[in-house]
Amino acid sequence: MAQELQLTYGMVGGGRGSMIGDPHRRAVMLDGQAKIVAGAFSNDGEKTADMADILGIDISRCYANYKYMAKAEAERPDGIDFVVVVTPNNTHYEICKTFLEAGINVVCDKPLALNYADCADLARIAKEKGLLFMVTYTYMGYGTAKYAREIIAKGEIGDVRMVMVEYPQGWLAFEGQTGGKQGAWRTNPEGSGGFNCLGDIGTHAANAVTTFTGLKIKRLLAKMEIKVPGRQLDDNDSVLMELENGASAMLWSSQIAVGYDNDLRIRVFGTKGTIEWFQREPEQIRVIDANSTVHEHHRGHPALAGDSARYNRLPAGHPEGWLAAMGNLYHSYCECVIAKKNGTFTEDMIDYPDVNKGAEGLAFVEACIKSNKAGNVWVDLDY
Amino acid sequence: MAQELQLTYGMVGGGRGSMIGDPHRRAVMLDGQAKIVAGAFSNDGEKTADMADILGIDISRCYANYKYMAKAEAERPDGIDFVVVVTPNNTHYEICKTFLEAGINVVCDKPLALNYADCADLARIAKEKGLLFMVTYTYMGYGTAKYAREIIAKGEIGDVRMVMVEYPQGWLAFEGQTGGKQGAWRTNPEGSGGFNCLGDIGTHAANAVTTFTGLKIKRLLAKMEIKVPGRQLDDNDSVLMELENGASAMLWSSQIAVGYDNDLRIRVFGTKGTIEWFQREPEQIRVIDANSTVHEHHRGHPALAGDSARYNRLPAGHPEGWLAAMGNLYHSYCECVIAKKNGTFTEDMIDYPDVNKGAEGLAFVEACIKSNKAGNVWVDLDY
Amino acid sequence: MAQELQLTYGMVGGGRGSMIGDPHRRAVMLDGQAKIVAGAFSNDGEKTADMADILGIDISRCYANYKYMAKAEAERPDGIDFVVVVTPNNTHYEICKTFLEAGINVVCDKPLALNYADCADLARIAKEKGLLFMVTYTYMGYGTAKYAREIIAKGEIGDVRMVMVEYPQGWLAFEGQTGGKQGAWRTNPEGSGGFNCLGDIGTHAANAVTTFTGLKIKRLLAKMEIKVPGRQLDDNDSVLMELENGASAMLWSSQIAVGYDNDLRIRVFGTKGTIEWFQREPEQIRVIDANSTVHEHHRGHPALAGDSARYNRLPAGHPEGWLAAMGNLYHSYCECVIAKKNGTFTEDMIDYPDVNKGAEGLAFVEACIKSNKAGNVWVDLDY
C-alpha cells in the first residue's frame, strides 16, 4: 500500500504506561498516512510533556487537557485532521462531543459511551457537522474478517440460520485480581455504566455477529454474572439472540476463562455452508461445505481476496497480526478523511466501523442489562 | 485386557441395515467377555432368521418378538445374562420393562424412554429386582473422558464455574432431508415424545456436563427451534443451565450445523484451570493453567492414567476410536454382571452410565420442553 | 459390512502378555468373517493351554509348536483356512515357510524376514502353491490412506515430485531403556538382521511412500545412527530416496524422538497439488491446491469415498482408529480367501499388502544397511 503522509492527528489519553496508546500510534504509522502532531496524553502535565518529547511533538501542541486541545486545534490553520480518543470508557462521550463540536473528525475506542442515548447524540452531531467518526472495533479490521463478511454477503453459505460467537479471556479469573491499572476501571462500578465484561469484550462479540452477517439483532435474552467473589460488575455473560432474519445466536463473553487470552471466535451456519473465523488464527478462514469438507483459505491468495486483498501488507505466509487489523481500520479512515479534504469522498468508501456501529454496541449492552435485571427475559432492540 | 468369555447375551433390534446393531455387537466382542446367543432382531421374522444365520445363533433362540424372547430366555437354565435393546426410542420403555420383570439385566440405548416417569419406573424395577441396567451414553466411555472426570473430581482445576458444551451435527440441515431410515423416526413427531435433536444428541451433551463435573443440573432455560422448513420437531436447541454448585453452563445441540459430523465438545472452566475434551480428538485432553499454558495429555501415558488406564487396549499413538469407548462401557458392565453371578459385586464397581443417568437425561429433556413452551423461562429440575 | 462367519484360522505367537496378539484377534473379529480355532501361542505349553482356554479353543488344536500345528491342520479336513504369524522378527521366515509348504494361507507381521532373499523365497513358494499371503502393514489399511492412494493414482495432484515421510517414536529415547519385552528383541543385535528402528518402523514409512505414490524406490542413501549410548542397533535413521519416476523423498524414522508416540506422517507433493496424511489423525486427509487452500476431507462422506468407502463401519464423525485399519486389511484378505474357496478369486480383489510388499520392505532395509556401511552413498534397489 502506498505511503502518503497527508494528514496530521492528535491523541487524547495514551500516555506512558497506557496499554492502548502505543498500538494506536503504531497502527497509524503502518501506512504512513498520518502523523501525530498534538496531544493531551494525561491529566498529569508532566506525563503529557514527557510523551510529547518522546513523540517529537512541538511543545505548543502539547495540551493540559482535551478542551484546550479541541479549541486550539480547531483554531489553527494547520490544525489536526482527526483526534484519537483512548481514555477510560466513562470519558469517551464528553471528549468526543467536544471535538465534534469543534469540527474535528474523531476516532474513539469502544464502548463509545456508557449508554445508547449518548452514542445516538454523537452520531447526530457527527452527521450534522459532516464529520467522519470511527469506533475501533479492531478485530473487524482483519483482512480475513473482511473477506468472511464479503462471502457471506455474496450468499456463499446461503441464508444465515445460526451464529455461535464467544470471547473468553482469563485475566480476571482470580480473587483479589483487578488486572492492574487496565483492570481497575473495568471492574470498578463507579462511572462504569453498570457493566464490565459485556461492554469490554461482549460488544466485540456482538459486533462480530452483525458485521459478519450484515444482520441486526432483533431481540436478546441475557444472563450477566459475577463469578469472582467480591467483584461488583459482570465477569461472565451468556446471551441468546435473534437476528432480524429469524436466525438465532448464542454469545458468551467471559473474563474468568482460565487460560484463555483473547479468543474471539465466530462461526456462522447458513443453509448451504458454514464459515469459521478465530481471532487467534487471523491469517485464515474456514468454509465448510455440505459434504463436511473444510476449505481453509489463507490470506494473500486469490482464493481469499475480493476487496480485502487491498489491505495485504505482507505476502501469504508472513503473519500480519493484530496491528495490521488496527492499521486496516486506520487505512480506510485516513483514505476517507483525505477524500473529504479533496472533495472526492463518498459514503461507500467507508470500510471501518462508524459511529452507528458504536451506538449499536450500547444498544446491545443496554438490552442485556434490562434482560438480566428482569430475570433473563427477552428484550427487543430498537436501534 | 483379559478376554474371558463368561457371559451370553441377546439383542432386541439391530437387524440387517440397522446402523446401531453392528457397533454394539462389535463393542461387546472387543474384550470377548460375552457372546450373542439370542435375538429378536426385527418385526420381520425373515430378517430375524437372516441375522441369526449370520451371527451363528441357534434357530431355537431366534424369536419372533421381544416378549417371547424375554419369557423363553428367563425360563431357560442357560438363559442370557443380559439383553441389549437397540430399537427406536418410543419402544425402549416397554421392552426394558419386560426384560426387567423377567429378571434379566438390561442394556439400552438412550434416550431411555420418552418421559422421566417411565425412566423412574424402570429404575425402580431394576432396583427392586437387583438387576444391572446400563444406558449407552457412549461418549463417556472414552478413556480420556473418564480421566477428565477423574482430575476434575480431584480438584485439579478447582471449583467448576462455567461449562461450555456443544453437540453440532449437519446431517439434517437441508430441506426435504429426513436422513434416511435413521433420520425418519427422529424427525417424525408421532410417538417421539415431542423432541428430536434435544433427545438424540442434546442428552449426550447434558450427560457430558453432569458426568465431567459430578454436578447435577439445578435449573435451565431452553429455546428449542425448528430451522428447516417443513420439519415438525426441534433441530436446533440453545440451553442455559445452572448447576447445583452455582456454576453456569451453555449448551447447544444442533442438526443443522452444515459440515459438522458429530462434534461433541465440552470445556469446563474452574477456579484454577480449564479442561477441554473433544469427541473427534478422543486420544487427548487439554488442561490449561493460569499461565495460559496448554498441557495436552495423551492416552496411553502415565500422565493420562489414573483409573482410566485399565481400559487401554492399544499403546499410545494408536488411535482407539468410538468403538473402544463403547467397548469400555460394555467392559465395565460385563465385569459387574460377572461379579453379580459370582457374588462379588459391589456398587463402586459400576463405571458405566446406569439407569439413573438415563432418567436424568429425560428430566433434562422434559425441563427443556417445559421452558420452551413457557417462552424460554427458567425451570427447576427435580430428579 | 456384512458379518459372515465362513473361515477359521490359527495363530502362531500372541500368547498372554503379547502386545500384538490381541489386536490381531480383535481386528479379525471386527467383521466376523473368521474364527480362531487353533494356535501355537507360546513355546511354553502352559501358556499356550492358558490362551486356548481363554479363547475357547479345543484342546486338540492347541499345539506345542508351529511345526506340529502346520502338519496337523493341513491334515484335518476342517483345517484352518489361514494362519496368523505374530512372533519375533527372526522367526518369521521359518514359520511362514512351514505353513506355506503345508498348503496353508499366511498372514505375517512385518518385517517379513531378516533379508530380502528369504522374502523372495516366501513369495516364490506362495506363488507356486497358489496361496494368499498378507503382510500386515497396518497403517495402509486406514480408509483415508486408501483414498489418498486412489486420488494420487487418478492424477489429482499431478505427477509426484517430492515426498516427505517420517515415523518418529520416543519410547526408546532413554539410556538403559529397552522398552520391556517388546523393546528387548528390537534392540538386541542377536538374530536381528542387524537393524532395529529401520526394520521396525522405517519399513512402514517406506511402504507408505510406495503405496501412496504407486512408485518403486530406485535408489537411496541412508544414515543409520545409534543415539542412545550403549545400544547396539540403529535408533535414528535418515534416508534420501529417488523414486522410479525421478521424484525425490526424505525419510526419517526414529525411536529417540522424545514425546512422539507413533507419528507416521506422509506428505506427497505433485505438480498440481499436495496431499497430507497423518496416522494420528486418521479420519481425514488434506489436499492442498495451487491457491494454498487446504481442503480437509473427512471419512464417511462422498468427498472421501471412492473404493475406500466400502470399509466404513461407522458414520462420519465417529473415529474408527487403528483397529479398523487392521480390520480393513483382514476384511480384504478374508474376502480373497473366501473367494479362493469358492473359485471366484481374481488378482484385482487384493486390497492388502501382499508378500511382494513385504519383500520390498527388506529390499529397502538391505539397501539402507549397504549405503550406511559404505559411508552414506547411493545404492540402487533391484526388486
Added chain:
Amino acid sequence: MAQELQLTYGMVGGGRGSMIGDPHRRAVMLDGQAKIVAGAFSNDGEKTADMADILGIDISRCYANYKYMAKAEAERPDGIDFVVVVTPNNTHYEICKTFLEAGINVVCDKPLALNYADCADLARIAKEKGLLFMVTYTYMGYGTAKYAREIIAKGEIGDVRMVMVEYPQGWLAFEGQTGGKQGAWRTNPEGSGGFNCLGDIGTHAANAVTTFTGLKIKRLLAKMEIKVPGRQLDDNDSVLMELENGASAMLWSSQIAVGYDNDLRIRVFGTKGTIEWFQREPEQIRVIDANSTVHEHHRGHPALAGDSARYNRLPAGHPEGWLAAMGNLYHSYCECVIAKKNGTFTEDMIDYPDVNKGAEGLAFVEACIKSNKAGNVWVDLDY
C-alpha cells in the same frame, strides 16, 4: 517498549514496487527509534525522487546511487547512523563494503553475499572499523524463537540429538513461473552465485538450526535439485547435517511445495525433551516431555518469558506477526547503535544476527554446492 527517536538511517534499494523495502521501514518505525532521512532507492533517479517524496526525505539526501550516498552521508555532521541494504543478492557485498569503509553501520538482507570469502571480508572490515552489522534473518526475531533458544541453552530438553527443519514454499512450483520481479532474480543463474532456493530460504533453515541449538554445523551432505523443467537453479534441496556435538539434522528447503506459503518449521529433539516452533504459528512454542505431554506456551505470559519478554508490544492473545519479528531485530540493533554513540555498548547487548551469522549462511551454501557437485558426499564446514 519506549519510543525514543534517537537515530537516523538511510536505505539502498526498496523503491516503489519493492516487496521488501516497505516491511523494513515499517519494522524500524514500530518502536520509533530511528527515522529514515536518506536513500538511494533505485537506479532510476525518477523512482528514487518519487520515493523520497513519499517518505518526506529532503531532496538533498536522495542519492542517484549508493556510492554518492555513502560518501555524502559519511561527510555530513548529521550523517545517517546506519544504512539498510535491500537490493538483489548479487549486489550486497559491494554496497555493504562501501558503507563499512565509509564508517557507517550496516544492516543487510540475507544472503549476505554470493560466497563465504566476501562475507568474511565484510566481517573483517566491520571488526576493524568497530561497526555494527546486522543480517536480517527475520524469523529469529520472533519472541517465541528467542525463548526457544533460551530454554534449550538452559538445558531444559537436555543435550540436542536430532533436529528436523524445513522451509517449504510453493510459489515457484509451476512451469514457466518465475514469480514476477521477485522470482526473476532468484531463478536467473547470472550473478546468482549458482544457487537459488538454498540461498533464499535454505539459509534461513540452517540459521534456525544453529540459532536454536547454539551449535555449529560440522559437516553436511546435500542434494540440490531442479524440479521444474526449464529452470536453471535449484528449487528443491535435501540436506543431511552433523552438528559439532554429534547431533544430526535433516533440512529440506523447497519452492515447489504446492500450497505451502512460508512454512519454516523446526523441531529440536534432546535427551530429555523436544521443542517445536513453526513460523506460521509464531505466538507459541511446544515443549514435549518424556511423558508425551505437549506443553504449549504462549507469548505474553510468564511461562514464555525470560529475556524475550522485553520484546512484547502487545498483550497475550493479540497476534504480533512477522513485522514484530523484524521489529525486534531492529530494536536490538538500534539499542546497540545508540549505546555505541553513548559509549555504553558491550558485546553481550547484541541480540540480533550479526555479520558472522551471515557468513555462516554462505559457508553452509558453499558446502552444499560442493557436496552436490561431488555426488552428494559429506563435506566439512570450516567457519
